[in-house]
Amino acid sequence: MxxxxxxxxxxxxxxxxxxxxxxxxxxxxxxxxxxxxxxxxxxxxxxxxxxxxxxxxxxxxxxxxxxxxxxxxxxxxxxxxxxxxxxxxxxxxxxxxxxxxxxxxxxxxxxxxxxxxxxxxxxxxxxxxxxxxxxxxxxxxxxxxxxxxxxxxxxxxxxxxxxxxxxxxxxxxxxxxxxxxxxxxxxxxxxxALHDELTGLPNRRMFHQALSQAIERYREEPTPFAVFVMDIDRFKLINDSLGHTYGDRFLQEVSNRIRECAEGYPVTIARLGGDEFTLILENCNDPSLAAELAEKLVKAIEVPYRLQNNDYYVSASIGIAIYPTHCASEEELLKNADTAMYEVKKNGKNGHQFFSPVLDEQLLLKIELESDLRKAVQRQELELYYQPQFQTGSYSMIGIEALVRWRHPTKGLLSPGVFIPIAEETGLIYEIGTWTLHEACRQMKEWHLAGGPLIPVSVNLSSRQFHQSNLVAYIREILQETGLEPQYLELEITESMMMDAAVSAEILRELDEFGVKISLDDFGTGYSSLSYLKQFPIHKLKIDRSFISDITRNASDQAIVATIISMAKHLNMEVIAEGIETKGQLDFLTENSCQEIQGYYFSRPLPAQEVEAAFFTPYRLDHTWTTFREV
Missing domain, CATH: 1.10.490.10 (Globins)
Structure with missing residues (x-):
């Protein structure tokens, strides 16, 4: 075998x-x-x-x-x-x-x-x-x-x-x-070539291809679609405060949240650059579908972000345009969605809005104002108005706030709410802020030399100014040029500027050592931790007018204001309430030991000449007469 x-x-x-x-x-x-x-x-x-x-x-x-x-x-x-x-x-x-x-x-x-x-x-x-x-x-x-x-x-x-x-x-x-x-x-x-390197999302080029394809599909099968333009509010602050590395991590987290929200929707997501995202929502026969997705996005974005062992809060402003209802071309569609987005920003941010023809008119005005604003400083069209601040009880003037106005050659006097958002968006805010600070210090020194009163001037500091690398030298140079002593300058900053505690603490410490006072503006409306109050050399809290307007009727506002006053007192800080317009508001604040007040009840913001005539000239005459009698 x-x-x-x-x-x-x-x-x-x-x-x-x-x-x-x-x-x-x-x-x-x-x-x-x-x-x-x-x-x-x-x-x-x-x-x-x-x-x-x-x-x-x-x-x-x-x-x-x-x-x-x-x-x-x-x-x-x-x-x-x-x-x-x-x-x-x-x-x-x-x-x-x-x-x-x-x-x-x-x-x-x-x-x-x-x-x-x-x-x-x-x-x-x-x-x-x-x-x-x-x-x-x-x-x-x-x-x-x-x-x-x-x-x-x-x-x-x-x-x-x-x-x-x-x-x-x-x-x-x-x-x-x-x-x-x-x-x-x-x-x-x-x-x-077609994707964003940081987030992996389609980039601007691919977005435009997708948008062109969506318009072509509509011609074959007329089904409306929506375009979203979304901007992250306060992103620049995170980028400036924490640096680009953390800014990039933040944007990656934002893009992940957008993806999660868009699951189940026929949507194309893209990042056009910076903190600007766009979406194309197909088969949008009912605008409520676009509104539903926008609301999801807004809620997802406002959940705090954990960066450098701190929680940071942002919001999203979303503009929506429907094709073909709101436009006839790709360029017009994007422009209209962008216009709607800026309307959300103008109205407080953190929301969404559909485009309407009225907004188009507002966009044309904005473009015109932006062009004119670039020349406003050189043409000496900016003016400062001053609103006095008083002590309760004696009603003596204890300070004055400088507020910028724009005397437009054809549109007349414009308030900051009209042009400051444009200045922040275009980067002109630094130039305008520098002019405002310099002029306020110059005018205050002139009043001091004329006989007083020797009170400080308060000036709002923009985020761009606050986060510059040489802020203290910048402030010192302006004070030297104008001759104003540091103790007579009070810089108003917002809670949102203090996102990076380490950087902010160092800046504020240097200003404090130089003798400049720091006031925390719009207190109670931001997201920063109350622990900042004991970390930073802050001299004064300014209660936002939003808590004052209904204080005689709203129990919640009453409780918030009383708490802020009590907290400031225990932290050895001064506290001032702005937006006082009625005697009832004044009485409530007086009863709760708020000793500094500001608002139309006492005086609206006035040009320098009117402040001089209404307040400083009488003060000097009274002061001279009192001195003469004492002699």
Missing amino acids: IHSDRNDRAPQQASAIGQILLDDHPEVLSQIQMINMTSKDLELIAKLRPVVVSQIDRITSSFYEAILDVDSLKQTVTKFTTVERLRQTLSNHLIEMFAGKIDSAFIEKRLKIAMVHQKIGLPPKWYMGSFQNLLNTLLQIIHEQSGILLETEGLREAVTKLLSFEQQIVLEAYENQNRLEEQQAKAIIEYQ
């Missing part, structure tokens, strides 16, 4: 020699046919196998001579692997090569070896030299064994064909890999 098995097995093994089994590789089969390699060639090659096995080290070494002779190639290989490992892999393959059979497994193994060489950086021209060395060695061995081997001429021809075939496979593998890498590189470049 055993003998019979051996006899049965031997013919099967013999029959495998000389076979070319490449039905699943027609292109490789074509190569074999092109070089005219036949089963007879493979049978001759199989006869050489014992010789190859006996001299495998010599043969393999000849293949890698090119590496060993060139230092740069040797370093390239040894950086990833060892020459010995490569020799062993090649040795195994060469022994299989001379088995006299070419099938799919043979091809796959050869391709793997080629990919290893390609991966570690060996160039194709090295392969050509190595194959020539290998062929020369094999032909030399055949010549040396000519007395033993039969059909040496046919054997040399068969080996030459085999090595030529091997070389073709390897070079083609290299080309395929290079082609694949080129395609991958091209795909990466195309992806980067």
Whole structure:
């Protein structure tokens, strides 16, 4: 039985020699046919196998001579692997090569070896030299064994064909890999050209493509769609306070929240740049669908962000335009959505609004004002109005706040609410803020020299001014130019400017040491931690007018105001209430020990000349008469 098995097995093994089994590789089969390699060639090659096995080290070494002779190639290989490992892999393959059979497994193994060489950086021209060395060695061995081997001429021809075939496979593998890498590189470049690097969202270019496609689809199937323009309120403050690294992390978190909100909606999301995001909501037959998504986005964005071990609060302003209801072109659609977004900002931010034709008129006005505002400082069109601050009980003036106005050449006197948002958006706020601060200090010093009273002037400091690197030097220079002593300047800042506690503390400490007083404006409306009050050298809290307007009727406002006054007292801070317009408001504040007040009940903001006539001239006359009587 055993003998019979051996006899049965031997013919099967013999029959495998000389076979070319490449039905699943027609292109490789074509190569074999092109070089005219036949089963007879493979049978001759199989006869050489014992010789190859006996001299495998010599043969393999000849293949890698090119590496060993060139230092740069040797370093390239040894950086990833060892020459010995490569020799062993090649040795195994060469022994299989001379088995006299070419099938799919043979091809796959050869391709793997080629990919290893390609991966570690060996160039194709090295392969050509190595194959020539290998062929020369094999032909030399055949010549040396000519007395033993039969059909040496046919054997040399068969080996030459085999090595030529091997070389073709390897070079083609290299080309395929290079082609694949080129395609991958091209795909990466195309992806980067259409996507935002920071968030992975489609970028401005891809958004415009998607918008153009949406308009084209509408022409084929008239289904309305909505475009959202979304801006993150207070982002600039985070970027300025914490730096660009944290600003980038913040934007990544924002984009993730937008993605989560948009799940389930037929929507394209894009980041146009900075903190501006856009969305295209398809199949928007009912505007309530757009409103629903906008409300989700607003709620998601206002959830606090954890950065540098602190919670930071922002909000989103979203403008929405519907195609074709609100426009006829791509440019107009975006412009209208943008206009609606700025209307949200103007009305307090943190919400959404659909475009309307009325807003278009407002946009034209805004563009006109922006152009004129750029020339306002040079044309000396800005003016300061001053609102006195009084002490309850004696009603003596204890300070005055400087408020900027714009005397427009055709539109008359404009309040800050009209042009300050434009100034902040365009970056003009720094120039306007600097002019305001300089003029307020100059005017206050002039009043002091004229006989007083010796009271401080309060000036609102913009976020841009506060976060400049040389704020104290900037303030010192203005005071030196105007001659005003530091103790007579009170800078009003907002809670939102103090997001980065470490940076803010250092700035405020330097100002305090210089003698400038710090007032926290709009207290109670921001998001900062109350712990800031004991960390920072803040001298005064200013209760926002929003808590004062309904204080005689609203129990919540009464409780908030009473708490702020009590808290300031315990922290040894002064507290002033703004927006006093009625005696009832004054009485409540007086009863709750608020000792400093400001509002229309006493005086509206006035030009410098009117302040002089209404308050300072009478003060000086009274002060002179009192001094004369004392003498």
